[in-house]
Amino acid sequence: MLRYALSRIGQTAGLLLGIAAVTFTLLYLVPADPAAQVAGRSATHEQLESVRHEMGLDRSVIVQFGDYLLHLAEGDFGRSYVQRSPVSTLLLSRLPATLILLAGAIFAELVIGLSAGIIAATSRGAAVDRAVMIFAFIGVSTPRFVMGILLLYTFAVELNWFPVGGYGGISHLVLPALTIGVLGGGWYSRMMRSSMVEVLHLDYIRTARAKGAGEWRVVMIHALRNAFLPILAMIGIDMGQFVSGSVVVEAVYGWPGVGQLMWQSIQEIDIPVIMAITLIAAVAIMLSNLAVDMIAPLVDPRIKLK
Amino acid sequence: MSKHLRRHWLGLTGAGVLSMIVVVALLAPLIAPYDPYTQLLDGITADGSPLPPSAQHLLGTDLLGRDLLSRLLYGARTSLIIGLIANGLSITIGTLLGVIAGYLRGLLGAVIMRFTDLMMAFPALLLAIALSALLEPSLWIVALVIAMVNWVSIARVIYTETLSIRERDFVTAARGLGATSPRILVHHILPHLLPTILVWTTLGIATSVLLEATLSYLGIGVRPPVPSWGNIVFENQTYFSSAPWLVFAPGLAIAMLAFSCNLAGDALRDILDPRELGQGR
Numbered sequence: 196m197l198r199y200a201l202s203r204i205g206q207t208a209g210l211l212l213g214i215a216a217v218t219f220t221l222l223y224l225v226p227a228d229p230a231a232q233v234a235g236r237s238a239t240h241e242q243l244e245s246v247r248h249e250m251g252l253d254r255s256v257i258v259q260f261g262d263y264l265l266h267l268a269e270g271d272f273g274r275s276y277v278q279r280s281p282v283s284t285l286l287l288s289r290l291p292a293t294l295i296l297l298a299g300a301i302f303a304e305l306v307i308g309l310s311a312g313i314i315a316a317t318s319r320g321a322a323v324d325r326a327v328m329i330f331a332f333i334g335v336s337t338p339r340f341v342m343g344i345l346l347l348y349t350f351a352v353e354l355n356w357f358p359v360g361g362y363g364g365i366s367h368l369v370l371p372a373l374t375i376g377v378l379g380g381g382w383y384s385r386m387m388r389s390s391m392v393e394v395l396h397l398d399y400i401r402t403a404r405a406k407g408a409g410e411w412r413v414v415m416i417h418a419l420r421n422a423f424l425p426i427l428a429m430i431g432i433d434m435g436q437f438v439s440g441s442v443v444v445e446a447v448y449g450w451p452g453v454g455q456l457m458w459q460s461i462q463e464i465d466i467p468v469i470m471a472i473t474l475i476a477a478v479a480i481m482l483s484n485l486a487v488d489m490i491a492p493l494v495d496p497r498i499k500l501k
Numbered sequence: 502m503s504k505h506l507r508r509h510w511l512g513l514t515g516a517g518v519l520s521m522i523v524v525v526a527l528l529a530p531l532i533a534p535y536d537p538y539t540q541l542l543d544g545i546t547a548d549g550s551p552l553p554p555s556a557q558h559l560l561g562t563d564l565l566g567r568d569l570l571s572r573l574l575y576g577a578r579t580s581l582i583i584g585l586i587a588n589g590l591s592i593t594i595g596t597l598l599g600v601i602a603g604y605l606r607g608l609l610g611a612v613i614m615r616f617t618d619l620m621m622a623f624p625a626l627l628l629a630i631a632l633s634a635l636l637e638p639s640l641w642i643v644a645l646v647i648a649m650v651n652w653v654s655i656a657r658v659i660y661t662e663t664l665s666i667r668e669r670d671f672v673t674a675a676r677g678l679g680a681t682s683p684r685i686l687v688h689h690i691l692p693h694l695l696p697t698i699l700v701w702t703t704l705g706i707a708t709s710v711l712l713e714a715t716l717s718y719l720g721i722g723v724r725p726p727v728p729s730w731g732n733i734v735f736e737n738q739t740y741f742s743s744a745p746w747l748v749f750a751p752g753l754a755i756a757m758l759a760f761s762c763n764l765a766g767d768a769l770r771d772i773l774d775p776r777e778l779g780q781g782r
């Protein structure tokens with residue numbers, strides 16, 4: 196286990212370096228002149244030179260990359276071109292809202308996905324089963340902004356049940372969380388269904404039935420416990436992907452999280468903020484994959500380590 | 502055959518809708534009632550709001566007084582270009598890199614696959630946003646960005662498949678008979694990869710069209726006035742409560758296109774991979 200853990204951590208560290216190299220390239224090497232973006236259009240040649248010197252752009256690429264890594268290690272993501280404040284401050288102020296949305300969205304995904312998946316698995320081949328499959332396909336085919344606007348229009352504008360976007364209490368959270376929940380729930384339901392179908396074929400389920408356990412008890416207690424393992428991995432991956440997934444939803448609902456910061460930075464072409472969020476999202480995905488790989492063998496002893 | 506038809510009616514429906522959208526896109530200049538770029542003088546009410554659906558404008562007009570139906574029909578062309586060019590490019594890149602890494606293995610293969618792993622770590626949407634923010638977006642740049650982001654998963658799948666195919670007996674036999682590597686690749690390995698490539702091409706249309714729509718909705722994809730289903734929503738969303746059709750008609754079009762590709766792709770996978778037949782359904 197220790198060797199496995201060490202090698203996975205080593206791989207992760209290598210990937211981290213690679214990820215930083217990619218964002219560094221996009222940040223400093225691809226744009227024609229990062230200094231021009233900071234100094235503004237009306238800058239004179241001298242001003243441009245001094246900004247270039249201030250940003251360290253007159254040094255060699257290797258030194259710049261080393262500097263970039265050092266700053267990252269200190270949690271310094273540079274300065275926003277537009278707001279002039281450190282990117283890390285901007286990010287920290289947005290993090291709580293995104294975490295709240297994350298909790299709400301995963302809760303909605305689980306409630307919708309697990310119930311649909313269990314219903315489909317226990318009525319295999321029936322019309323309900325097929326309906327759940329079509330629901331899953333609709334989930335992966337509908338853009339989040341379309342579902343977001345649809346729920347906003349139906350439940351906030353027409354029915355007036357929820358506020359039209361914004362941030363505050365639970366009532367503000369329902370629609371954004373539901374947007375992700377309905378679409379992502381389809382994905383969960385397919386996973387839940389196939390996992391449940393597999394488990395329901397196992398001998399211990401037959402034993403439970405033979406001993407007279409009721410169908411509800413067999414499915415919800417005996418089978419669900421084992422069928423839930425792949426879902427656990429999925430939640431991990433889902434959490435890693437969350438920053439990326441929240442951009443559109445936060446833009447639709449005006450939810451003041453990291454995703455909305457990304458959206459605002461896109462409108463203002465604020466490259467340092469865009470790159471910082473991209474970097475953080477990649478790191479989040481990597482860490483969640485690592486966590487899933489570490490936790491899986493602990494939870495399920497049947498998983499063999501490479 | 503009829504059993505096949507019954508089994509895959511969803512996939513067939515998907516393929517049907519998909520072909521319909523292709524026909525509509527190709528015939529857009531003939532069937533569009535108005536020019537999609539013209540701001541009609543009578544296309545807007547006195548107080549400057551868009552017209553509701555009527556006999557003249559079946560889906561109403563947009564915020565600039567352009568005929569929405571015509572813009573939707575021309576928007577299908579944008580989706581078609583993305584589905585063909587962006588998706589075709591990412592399939593080509595992914596297949597090439599996957600086959601090379603899987604067949605040659607060695608140092609080059611390892612380098613390619615480590616790079617693939619690295620790209621995999623980035624969420625597609627954010628990487629696409631980062632790339633589009635740096636480049637001056639046009640339809641072609643957006644197609645390129647999508648290809649640069651989407652090849653990764655195809656490369657992984659093709660790599661794994663190639664690894665297993667190259668160990669099969671008929672490849673060993675061909676090599677024993679003196680076949681050169683290029684010949685083995687083209688005549689023995691590629692034909693076995695074709696089903697996988699076909700399935701991923703179909704599913705890839707959905708992925709790329711959805712990514713284009715999302716980028717355009719965020720204002721960083723295809724730029725107006727060129728109509729794209731995503732940017733029609735982007736342009737008109739301020740009217741979503743007073744003129745919801747301006748947002749829901751293009752939204753429905755995107756979802757329908759992606760839905761039909763996913764259905765068709767899934768059925769294709771089912772048909773082309775006999776191993777999966779009858780498993781869990």
